[in-house]
Structures are given as C-alpha cells and as structure tokens.
Amino acid sequence: MADNTQGQQNQGPVQKKKFLTTRYIVILGVIGIVFAVLFAIFYYAVLSGRGSLTGLKDGEEVSQDTMARGESYTVDFEEIDNSKQSGWATITDIKDKTSVLIELGAVFTTDPQPAAIYNGSCPEPGDSVAYELEEVLEGTSETILDDSLSEIRTKLPLSIVLFKSSIEPTTPVACAKLK
Numbered sequence: 001m002a003d004n005t006q007g008q009q010n011q012g013p014v015q016k017k018k019f020l021t022t023r024y025i026v027i028l029g030v031i032g033i034v035f036a037v038l039f040a041i042f043y044y045a046v047l048s049g050r051g052s053l054t055g056l057k058d059g060e061e062v063s064q065d066t067m068a069r070g071e072s073y074t075v076d077f078e079e080i081d082n083s084k085q086s087g088w089a090t091i092t093d094i095k096d097k098t099s100v101l102i103e104l105g106a107v108f109t110t111d112p113q114p115a116a117i118y119n120g121s122c123p124e125p126g127d128s129v130a131y132e133l134e135e136v137l138e139g140t141s142e143t144i145l146d147d148s149l150s151e152i153r154t155k156l157p158l159s160i161v162l163f164k165s166s167i168e169p170t171t172p173v174a175c176a177k178l179k
Contacts, residue, residue, distance in 0.1 A: 070092060070093045070094055071092070071093045071149060072090060072091065072092040072093070073090070073091055073179065074090045074091075075088060075089050075091070075160070075176040075177060075178060075179065076088050076176060077089070077160075077162060077174035077175065077176045078122055078123065078175055078176065079174055080123060080172045080173055080174060081173075083164075083173035083174060085104065085106070085162065085173040085174040086104065086174070087102065087103050087104035087105045087106075087139070087162075087174065088102075088105075088176070089101065089102045089103075089160050089176050091149065091178065092149075093148060093149035093150075094144070095148075097144050097145060097146060097147070097148065098144070098145045098147060098148060098149045098152055099142060099143070099144055100117070100131075100133055100141075100142065100143045100144075100145060100160070101140075101141070101142045102115060102133070102136055102140065102141040102142070102160070102162070103139065103140050104136065104139040104140070106139075109164070109165050110138070111165035111166050111167055112135035112136065112137050112165070112166045113135060113136040113137075113163055113164065113165055113166070113173075114135055114136075114162075114163040114166060114169045115133040115134070115135065115136055115141060115160060115161065115162045115163065116129045116131065116132050116133050116160070116161055117129070117130045117131040117133060117158050117159070117161075117178070118130060118158065118159050118161050119155070119157070119158060120157055120158075120159060121157040121159055121177055122159045122175035122176065122177045125157075125158075125159040125161060125175065130155055130158055131143075131145055131147075131152075133160070135166065136162065152178070156178065156179075157177070157178075158177075158178040159175050159176060159177050159178060160176045160178065161174075161175050162174040162175070
C-alpha cells in the first residue's frame with residue numbers, strides 16, 4: 001500500500017484566527033468616527049435650525065446673536081367638525097423673516113393638504129387670506145414668510161387653517177390661533 005502523505009508536510013495543529021484582531025478593531029473605530037461625524041453634521045445642519053429647513057439660501061447663515069434673539073412659540077391645531085385632525089405649528093422669528101412649521105399628529109391623507117394664514121380667529125377665521133403657506137405633505141410643511149414676527153403680530157388676530165386635501169381645498173379640518 002502506497003503512502004499518500006509523501007508530498008504533504010506536517011503542519012502541526014490548526015490555529016484558529018482571532019475574531020477581533022487589531023486590524024478589525026481599527027476598522028470598527030474608523031466606522032464609528034465616521035458615523036459620529038455624519039450625525040454631528042446632520043445635527044448642525046438640520047436640527048439646530050441652520051440648514052435647509054430654515055429657508056435660508058445656500059451659504060447664508062444666521063448669527064448667534066440673531067438666533068439668541070429669535071423668538072419661537074407653538075400653537076396647537078383644534079379640529080373642525082370632528083375631523084380628528086391634530087397637530088401643532090411652530091412659529092419662529094428668523095432674521096427679518098418668520099418660519100411657520102406645521103406638524104400633524106395624525107396623517108389621514110396622502111394628498112397634499114392646503115394651508116394658509118387667515119385674518120380672524122378660530123374656529124371661524126374669515127375669508128381673507130393674509131399669508132399663503134406651503135401645502136402639508138405627509139404631515140409636515142415649512143414656509144418662510146417675508147415678514148418678521150413683529151410685523152405679523154401687527155395684523156392679529158390671525159389663524160392658520162388646514163384644509164382636508166387638494167381635492168377638497170375648501171373643507172377646513174383644523175385651525176390654530178396665532179398669538
């Protein structure tokens with residue numbers, strides 16, 4: 001019987017590779033740092049109010065003094081005719097402009113929902129539109145108005161009216177009184 005192990009060398013016991021070698025630990029550390037940097041950029045650009053959600057043009061920045069002086073407040077939407085539509089609007093003074101951010105608590109339609117600021121108070125503010133707002137899409141909308149918050153307040157009473165859908169743009173479903 002011939003020995004088939006002639007060309008093979010004795011390699012000794014098989015060694016298992018370590019799962020977490022130094023190389024893998026370094027790679028995981030770099031990935032963690034990249035994610036931390038991306039989160040910091042996202043937070044700075046969007047959540048801190050300095051990015052596209054503010055309506056500022058590319059390269060335009062809000063100074064720390066302006067941000068410190070900028071007033072912000074929130075008003076709650078009241079449902080109209082048992083619409084079950086809820087949510088709030090955050091009004092923020094940004095430089096010489098005003099941001100109106102609408103966020104709905106429940107979204108009942110995938111259609112855009114028209115919204116506008118009307119002269120008058122809720123629940124029946126009147127027929128005169130003071131400011132057009134961006135349509136609410138998937139429960140959110142932000143509009144930057146060209147007037148400062150102090151200018152807008154000279155026109156009070158004002159109310160934000162949200163409508164059922166672009167298919168039914170004259171059916172109001174919620175109203176929020178500005179202050």
